[in-house]
Amino acid sequence: MRYSSTSSLAEESATGCGDHEAALRDLQRALPHRALDLARLRELADDGAPVVCVIGKYNHGKSRLLNELVRRDAFAVADRRETVELAECHHAGVCWLDAPGLDADVGQEDDRHARVAVWLKADIRLFVHAARQGEFDAAELALLHQLRADEIRTLRQTLIVISQADQLADDGDLGQVVGAIAGQVPDAALYVVSATRHRQGIETAKTLLIQRSGMPQLEGAIADALGRVPAARSHEVALLLREIRDELEGLRSGRAQALEALRQEEENQRRGFDQGLEGVLGKVAADMAALVGAGGPDLAMVPDTARDRFAVTAAKLERARIQVAYSRACIQIDGFLVGQGVARLPRDQETATGSLNTVMVAVMGVSVKFRADLHRMFCEARGRARLHAAFAHYFELSKRRTALRARIAEASSALEAAARALAALQVLEPVLEPGP
Structure with a gap:
């Protein structure tokens, strides 16, 4: 499925509101800066399948990683920039999203799709970074800091995935890269994976290759994170409603004064x-x-x-x-x-x-x-x-x-x-x- 473009994140989630459209418009007029939070509340109100989204720069192996997680080639893979919209696949009771690369030009449509995936749709974010690229760059670090702050606030989880581990010369080089990244994000768990090794292990029935791919460890972490989604959603709904109510009451009091x-x-x-x-x-x-x-x-x-x-x-x-x-x-x-x-x-x-x-x-x-x-x-x-x-x-x-x-x-x-x-x-x- 592909999501069609709309003019704003709020509009992306506004369809189907029915008799409550007028009330939603009143809220958005009073708190225009809360449009994303209101749209997120609408997503949570649907109480659909938990959403896992892969994010990161293009050509870092996001689509290939998703294909291994859903056990089929559901997402397009190519050396050139292939994902320019928000694509999804349902597997094992989970909605898996593939977002365009985060290095999209600011203001372009694919960049908007990436923001929709990260901030509006996702319950769990898999932040993917190719091992061959070395450390995180400044843009990646800035986004990671935002995601980790959001995790503390809303309990939405972010798992950091170091992909394409097989593309480094040896384990020593890989260890240096992982160590450098660990220094950039202290106290964060890093999941080092190779989708290629995992596919080879599956196709050749080689258990050792599957283990060396790092995918079982990542899948275990995702399963654990999925188990915490219901509680996280309840927490986020209560948090957003409380914040919005407190802000509105403060707004009303200030305007009355x-x-x-x-x-x-x-x-x-x-x-x-x-x-x-x-x-x-x-x-x-x-x-x-x-x-x-x-x-x-x-x-x-x-x-x-x-x-x-x-x-x-x-x-x-x-x-x-x-x-x-x-x-x-x-x-x-x-x-x-x-x-x-x-x-x-x-x-x-x-x-x-x-x-x-x-x-x-x-x-x-x-x-x-x-x-x-x-x-x-x-x-x-x-x-x-x-x-x-x-x-x-x-x-x-x-x-x-x-x-x-x-x-x-x-x-x-x-x-x-x-x-x-x-x-x-x-x-x-x-x-x-x-x-x-």
Whole structure:
């Protein structure tokens, strides 16, 4: 059987999920970096035959080794690179996988097949290295360290196989190679084999040749490892579900705290605006009280006559005092608003006349103000309340405020996603856990 290519490891395992697809998508959206773990859980949920996968660089004897293990030529063998997909064979209740060489070009399809075999499919990995190549190279060592760390975490086992032992000149050379490799991976068991000797021993019925091939020792180790697969799978399922649940709960808690902090920022921001504006309007009212509280008629409303055109009149002086007081009030209010990010009108309210596109003009207008106007606007509580409400309206439309609300909406959506993912995990747990 050959596996067809797909765009991701998660997609490789996603078919057949049925009614649980939506729950799985919720989990993957919340924890995209856990796609491989979720796909692995799906593999474990199938509770199929244990999977033994051979991995290693191409032309290191992987396919020939598998053929000896399954007792037939089920996998293609050639001197050139033959295995470019993930091939499998079922034998003795075990699924045997032959992966493309690990020295595939990064990003190529055969490299993806190798990763699927190693990290998604395999319960037991046979890491194959040809004796004639000497020590492990840096790439092989790096992968071995990853596999051995994964073995500690998930209990998935890795057996190191030194293949093609018959291709070295003598036992002395072989001993040097094995010793050097043993130094690279201390405390790891090494299985030195020759598939060629094993085949010859089988065909000629020579027991000594079969023993010298190292295959019986490797087969014994594989049998022992297969016996531990059920317990390892149960451990891995429990581990992954626990890790995912803990991460989701931490994610939900962190996002809830972030949302609460943003809402508190929103509240504090508005409270600061309200208190600051109330203080500014109160100061303006106090400054204005002496002017607008003076008794007598409002001389500013007395019209100028023709002969007063160039004269300094009481009406002109009064209008000047009112205009100065009003300008000072506007400067104080505008200064506060600018500090709060409330200066220009929202774009959808702007007019063709740019000078009119300010919040001060929108709220205060452009008409001439008299003593009664100033009294009504600043000295009466109702007038100050009207100004406060108008400025607060534009404060809520300011970029700073809308940006904060957008962050709150995003944080709320993220929290909902984490909550949905936790609910999805509850739905999927009975499906993901392997049967008895």
